[in-house]
Amino acid sequence: MNDDAKPWPIKDTPNTHGMFMLGTTTLYLCHMPMFGMEDHLYQMTLQVRLDPASMSTYLADKAQHPGSPYNLTNLERDSFTLPQVACGQVRQYVAAIYRDYSNEGGGTPGTQIVGEATVFVERVVVYRAFDQNIPRPANLTYVLFGDGKEAHLDHYIAVDPDFQHLLTLPAVPEWLDVTQLQAGVLVSFPQPSTPIGCTPPVTPGAHTVQFQGLAGAAVPLTVGTTFWYSTGNSLNAVDPCGARQAAESAISNEVAQ
Template sequence: MTAPGTGEKSWAHEDLQPSAAPAGTDPIANRPGQHGFFMIGTEALFLCHMPMFTMERHMYQVVLRASLPGEVMEEYRAGRRADPKLAFNLINSGDDPFSLPQLKSGRRTEFRADLFRDNDGERGEPVGDPFATGIPVTVENVVHFRHFNADLPRPHHMTYLLFGAGGQAHLSHYIAQDPDFQHILTLGSVPSWVSPEQLEAGVLLTIRDMPSTPIPCAPSLPEGECPVLYEGRSDAPAVLDMTGAHDVWFSTANLLNAEDPC
């Protein structure tokens, strides 16, 4: 498969292998490669990794706080404000590979990337040519880092990671087991019951009235007030105001699952 406008093999299909490692190979080897991230937030930039259950190097749900050079950040901000629902994304340059554990360990705090305005949710590829190439991306904080664990059950209820900074808050669905879905959205306002420190660190919210299955094929969070539990605790109920929230990304495809349930 070729990436639109490039004529070259798509980054997402590079060295694509099934989750069961071939005989004689190391099933836990995280060889450096290319990684795609969705870009969200205008005041503070966050990057959400595009995970895959089918490749070891991509079997991670990761959220980073990052920064870009001033002019590039302003171009991204202008595009994001013009169309908040565009799936802005970036991919580290082919000549600057890394593994996700290198970001978590702090061995890598910067990489070069190509930036795109949209993404094809079916094929897992950027749409069109990049609007900026070879841009230095600085990782300021690892907000969430988790390798998928085949032995941990799926949560009983829908679970989302709440995070943000700079007067903005975002949600990213907690991805657990194949099949699953990736859903990223920006809230209309920051919840008053979470401190700035907690928001920057990220907290998990259980949506009390929504079971985690069946897997939805479209965004299904309620409008208006949404009852949640802070970190799943029954003694810590709260209400999430969904007024003014807008989706940035939703997909059950994008190479996330071995087979798209939708």
Template sequence: MTIPDVISRSDTDAAAPRHGHRFLLIGTGTIFAYHLPLYHVPVHAFQMINKFGLAESLRTKYLDDLASHEDQQVYYSLFSEGHWPLKEIVDGTRDSLPVELERVTVDSAGNRTFTKILDETTATCRPQDVVFYKPLDATTYPDNLTCLAFGQGSEVHLAHQLAAPPNWDEVITTTQPVGFQQGDLDHAAAVVIPTIKDPKGVVQESPLVKGKTYKGLIGTREVTFTVGRQGWWNNTSLNT
């Protein structure tokens, strides 16, 4: 199964004609790209966080549209047509890719619709801008909820670290992060949340409650954060 790209068409619509990579846009100061992983599609079976060089028109459109939908379950993705290997970004054999900006909306049944809001432009990429890259090859679940921390300065994001399938995929932006170091964010340090047991499977809603403050551990060092905006959620196509 692959995830289609058509204007205002559900992610469950098998008739969509094009296939490729999607990268969720996360952040406002520094904009990060989070690859949409799929366990059972080999070319997409990777969890990846990186930064692209984005055209100013794309940055402006994304930031303006995000500001208009800040309190809604709306996400933003870059679609790049083709099943090229992500490792081309990591090893530096690819330095650019065509992308279209999409607004991703979710209905009451949880179906996602990807709507193009900016025509194709070119994004640039460099291996030194890859924050995290790992195949989805874990065979066991952790004992406690574990996230990957990334961001810049006071803007800290957490992506659910994907272990064994089935699972769920999520990215949130924190508010009031305390104790995070830039070195943690530059290399997507693992943050363990001791008070939340890993569900060891699919969940229907995030274990991280918006507005609630949590303590986490990076190694033995304590960090704290409050859950802010959800930048991505997937508990369906990730697993099928």
């Protein structure tokens, strides 16, 4: 242990929290974690609903931009801690909704489509504080969850460095009970969890995964198109793909000119 290391601030402080939006039949929010900040040292997925006007705007906009990531961030005047949400102390808050998101500047939202949406927290699907003493799974692991009409995958984030990967499946797996899907389960792909790459490690198409890592529970899973993959957004202390992303951005700007 480095005696000169800065003491870690154990107590969370109320803050703003960016969360990616998944789903249309039921809305889920996936928190954007950061290994370097106590306030964001969590992987968290919420099942929520929005006020009718905001939900209608989101659905209409998403229908026009099906490949875009959507992000929801609580307003500063409505700051909170994630443990408060987990304990049920925060059940409603006001947030802005954005279409598209960039890794630039540690994370930059795109076009605002709703300035003040009321978010109603219905339940917590995933709540896990990171522990750097607990190793990452040996195989590539995801949280599989949904409402029975839609199903989603959220990469199991473990230790720095890591990545956030979110996608919606083209079909709900028939081998899983709806209640289990609603509660969320773990599935692991055959490939190892490292090294951390700069592109999604799971490609669209048919795969065989292990339910809860059990060798005797190999099941089929069809993966669709990724709508968010990132090693940035201040998730890691140092973005392992930062230089590559900057170079690709520069090339894209040159082509555009």
